[in-house]
Amino acid sequence: MNKTGKAIGLALALSTAFAGMAMAQPTEIRIGVALEPPTLDPTAGAAEAIDIVVYQNVFEGLTRIDETGSVQPGLAESWTISEDGLTYTFKLHDGVTFHDGSAFDAEDVKFTFDRILAADTTNAHPEFYKPITAVTVIDPLTVEFTLDQKIGRFLFDLGRGDAVIVAPESADNNATQPIGTGPFAFTQWDKGSRVILDAYGPYWGEPAHLTKATYVFISDPATMTNALLASDIDGTNNFATDALAVFEGNPQFKVLVGTTEGETILSTNNKKPPFDNLKVRQAMAHALDRQAIIEGTTNGYGTPIGAPFAPHNPYYVDLTATYPHDVAAAKALLAEAGLPDGFSATLKLPPVAYARTSGQIIASQFAEVGIKLELINVEWAQWLEDVYTNKDFDLTIVSHVEPFDIGNYANPDYYFGYDNPEFQALIDKLNGTTDEAARKELAIEAQTILAKDAVNGYLFELAQTGVWNAKLEGMWQNSPIEGLVLRDIHWVE
Structure with missing residues (x-):
């Protein structure tokens, strides 16, 4: 081959190589x-921003939740459940390592749940796991959970970000x-x-x-x-x-x-006057025009809700008609509550558009019935301290994004302070029921109680x-x- 032929051949080879590089798929x-996580440890914080980054990416649980909301195997390849529903035995995948190279085994599972259940736990939702009375290492790849009551959603709870498996060698540094x-x-x-x-x-x-x-x-x-x-x-x-x-x-x-699982609500401090008066909460519910809030806040993408359940959930029941938008009914209820001229309250708004826009719309709607709201914008750190932790608030707006979190209403110490023994007993019964038809019936009953009690202002489901x-x-x-x-x-x- 002459020099010209070699040059042409080289040019073709280079052209092909560069074309291959150009066509290579990015990886x-x-x-x-929108939000930076306050920490990178999902077992030590409630913020959704944490899970957005690390859930199923950096950290894994014994089970995992898929896009349909179904439970799939995670670090546990299989499990068996005793006839009485109180003992779960998990077979773990072999050959799993943490990112520092250390081996994963049943001892890490035990450490994780002992940590969740410790008196000084920093877990956001230890109540999901309180029925666990013992976590027993059978062998390095087998671990047994003993419960003191049946939990119908136990496998789902093991797939939450709160229950990802961490190692004792690195757990204290997972925040950063x-x-x-x-x-x-x-x-x-x-x-x-x-x-x-x-x-x-x-x-x-x-x-x-x-x-x-x-x-x-x-x-x-x-x-x-x-x-x-x-x-x-x-x-x-x-x-x-x-x-x-x-x-x-x-x-x-x-x-x-x-x-999404984001139920957007007008969270109400049920322990603080005048919100401890059912008639006042009913009046606020009647004052809300959900469709106007949805159009103004989400450009029509939100779905109206009447209780804290996502519309795509098979247990969902439409309770939006419990307290329809009715200004006259709201005024009458306020008068019956001894507040014919209404009252003043504060509305603390975290730094997300849906909250701050909804707040302005709700303030206008409430003004029609005599409720005067002072809007207070706060950053997330302040919201978590003032509202979520210290319960120093009248009203706030937030989306609760955790799936099947209706159980929060059975906790009188939760930040909106709802204390109803009848409801608490119902949730206990729901938690101990594994039959799906019975669970659905109980879940509908629970939603109905919350809707009638107007515990919070149920606005819309985030898309x-x-x-x-x-x-x-x-x-x-x-x-x-x-x-x-x-x-x-x-x-x-």
């Missing part, structure tokens, strides 16, 4: 999220240096900016398609819009509904509209409105549990 993703068993390992956290996860090479299960995921914190919807349009990020799992029109019909993007690069697949359309699971996300041509 990294940058995801915009999380070490789990998941398909992604924590790499770095640039406070105020981003968290980076890298695929964990020795992962015990099917490896992820992605090699890296970067969570970028962008609280402002306009900034999020610009970042998407400029390809600075590849998607976001829950985008501001008032800006979705920018992306609908744009072939560069796909908009995924699904359901999940994701905006993603059109070449991405594998994102969850629905969100039956807190999290943004990376497991199946991948790029396509």
